[in-house]
Amino acid sequence: MGIVLNQSLKNTIITYIGFGIGAINTLYLYPVFLGATYYALTNYVLSAANVIMPLFAIGMQNTLVKFYAQYETEEERSQFLSFTILFPLLMCIPLGIIGFFFFDEISFFISKKNAVVKDFIWLIPFTGLCMAYFEIFYAWARVHMFSVFGNFIKEVGLRLFSLFILIGVYFHWITVVDFVYITAGLYFLAFIITMLYAFYIKKPVFQFSIPHNVKGIMEYTFYIILSGSVANLLLDGDKIILNQYMKIENIAYYSVATYIALVISVPSRAMHQIVYPITAKLMHENKHDELNSLYKKTSINLQIVGGFVMLCIFVNINQLYEMVPKEYSGGILVVFMIGISKYFDLMLGNNNAIIFNTKYYRAVLFLGVFLVILTIGLNMIFIPIYGIIGSAFATLLSITLYSLAKLLFVVKRLDLFPFTDQTLHSMAITFVLFLLFYFWEFPLNPIIAIGLKSILVTILYVYLNYKFVVSTEINQVLDTVLKKLKINI
Template identity: 80%
Template sequence: MGIVLNQSLKNTIITYIGFGIGGISTIFLFPPILGKTYYGLSNYILSCANVIMPLFAIGMQNTLVKFYSQCKTEKEENQFLSFTVVFPLLLSIPLVLIGLFFYDDISFFITKKNPIVKEFIYLIPFIGICMAYFEIFYAWARVHMHSVFGNFMKEVGLRLFSLIALVGIYYHWITVVDFIYLTAGIYFIAFLLTMLYAFRIKKPVFQFSIPHNVKAILEYTFYIILSGSVANLLLDGDKIMLNQYMDIGNIAYYSVATYIALVISVPSRAMHQIVYPITAKLMHENKHDELNELYKKTSVNLQVVGGFVMLCIFVNINQLYEMLPKEYSGGIWIVFMIGLSKYFDLILGNNNAIIFNSKYYRMVLFLGLMLVFFTIVLNMIFIPLYGITGSAFATLLSITLYSLAKLMFVVKRMHLYPFTIQNLYSIAITVLLFVMFYFWQFPFHPIIGIVLKSVLVTILYLYLNYRLNVSVEINRILEGFTNRVFR
């Protein structure tokens, strides 16, 4: 776990810096500067691009991680890396042509409720392609155990450029329409920089030949395309469906709430960048016991860190929304529902990495397709009834069912178990502190109240987790930190 903890810690710090920048923009800058209509529009475009991104990537970001460790010679490595870069480009061309052919039908479908989307439709595939190749070159770096730069670009770089663009709107250097186009340019720059970094780690020697195991690669890729689309649809499908039923400005309210809740998943996102290739390697070498140990450690470590983040958000959510415009206040219940779904998914540890790198990876597709069906149906039922809150409830049910299905599959088929008694201790600590602090409101300015409450929660949370020895790795980090401070 040495390299995992090292790079996971760096990735976690970077990701939280990125989320901090994004939080300032999302909570304090986007609503007043961009306005609810264009804020909702920008989120809708990015959500659509993220959903179609797996089609352009052809699943190569996951395929690269799974099969690269199986290359035995440098020649095989070069052949495989060349294939992962060229193959998606060849298949993206017909996808774009199909989109152009059916442009009128697609345009009519997605703009019938919000005509403002029509002007920017073609930005969706452009950003989707940029996202796809960013992920491919990010995977190129990760298989060589370099996950920090790509994570920095993804979590900090994109948000920092967006923040600069918002400042440009504020000082009237650009218009809100320019901001939408500039967002597409930002994703293009991120892709180029990540590509150059990947080539610096491993200089490309392009060999336009088909890998010897191309059949296994293509079979795996096919399922990953669909499962990746399913995962992204579960993440962003709610915003896409809101566009079909409500004014696009409601996506702005929904996006603020979901962004706050997504902070809970930051530890998982950070750790998976380095855990994924390690999981692939352990499975390729059939090291079942080491994999089971890694599964348990990632589960409890993510639960402790993610539970702390969730707790701080939940106990301070009312004070946080006091600083937002009153029309955003309906998002509090969305934060709770989306937050709980992210927490449950987080405590499954490296569950996704295990399934994707196993011989049972096809099951992800079947489970995912079933969940997509439920997601669409549940959104169609609950959005007309309860608006954006109904969409959040549909997302909570969908993701929880999906996570439970994946957990049961890994336990039953692969005999890997993520949970120990420490997981129960962690849940008990989180529930106890939530009950203690949620109903306790300081009679101060919201920022002062949030800081005071967070300090008290942090002290008690760290103490209880340390005394109960919930996570051995986190206890070692705390001991090392306190030793250095006192020394």
């Protein structure tokens, strides 16, 4: 786990710094400086762009990771890298033509409930294309085992620049309308910077030729498009559907709640950047026992770290919502439902990386398509009745079913299993500490109360996990830190 632990730790730190900046933006600056309408509008544009991004990328970010290690010569690798960059451009042409000829119909459908969306619709494909090429060039860096810089751009850079332009709105240097356009421009800047970094790591030698295994590449790519669409629809589809049924301000309320819950998934996002290519390599070399060991290690390590984050959020949720405008408070239940679904997904470790690198991935992807249809249907049923709570319940149900299906698939087909006795120990520690601290509130300023309660939770959580040796890898890291600090437990 050397390189995994090293880069995962750096990526985790970077990602949490990014989420910390994002928390400032989400909990205070967006609601206060932008107001609910333009915060919701910005979030809608980015969510819609994220949903269509897999169509622009044509799955090349995942295809690059899977196939790059299989090429033996420098000539073949250059040919393949050229193909992953140039082919999506060809596929964007028909999408652009469709968008041009049916723009009025698309515009009418999207803006029929919220007219404010109409003038910004063209930003959606522009941002989606920038996101797509960012991911492709980020994958270029990752296959060469350089995952940290791209993660910094994605998690810290974008949020930090958003903070700066929010300050610009506050001082009236720019308008809230300008903010939406500049935000789209940030994704273009991120794509350009990441491209230059990728070229610095590996200077491109562009070749206008087709790889010899193009049939296998295209088949895999088709299913990855389905996979990416499924994942992004499960992540952002609910916000798009909310726009069709409710006033756009509700997207802002929902976004604050989902952002808080998504912090739980940060360890997974950080670790997967480096675990994915290692998983692909182990599977290509048919090293089943090493893969099974990696599966268990990623599962328990992500569960411990993610469980700690979830615990801190859940026991402090009431104080957190005292810091945002009162109209946002209806999202507390959303945080719990989305948070639990993310926690379960964390427990599956590098499950996705395993599935996407096996010949059996097709069945699970088609199941994912079915669950997206289910998600859309459930949202259409529950949103008109229960509003954003209904949307959160639909998401919880869909993601849980999808995660469970993927787990059963890996267990049955590949004879890999992520859980151990430590899995139950970790769940028990998390649940007991939740019961102990959730109903215990300090009559202090919310920030002080959150800080004090989080310190107590941290001490107990770390101590119990260390004493029960829930994760040997985390204990080794703690032993190193304690040794340097000359502390004995």
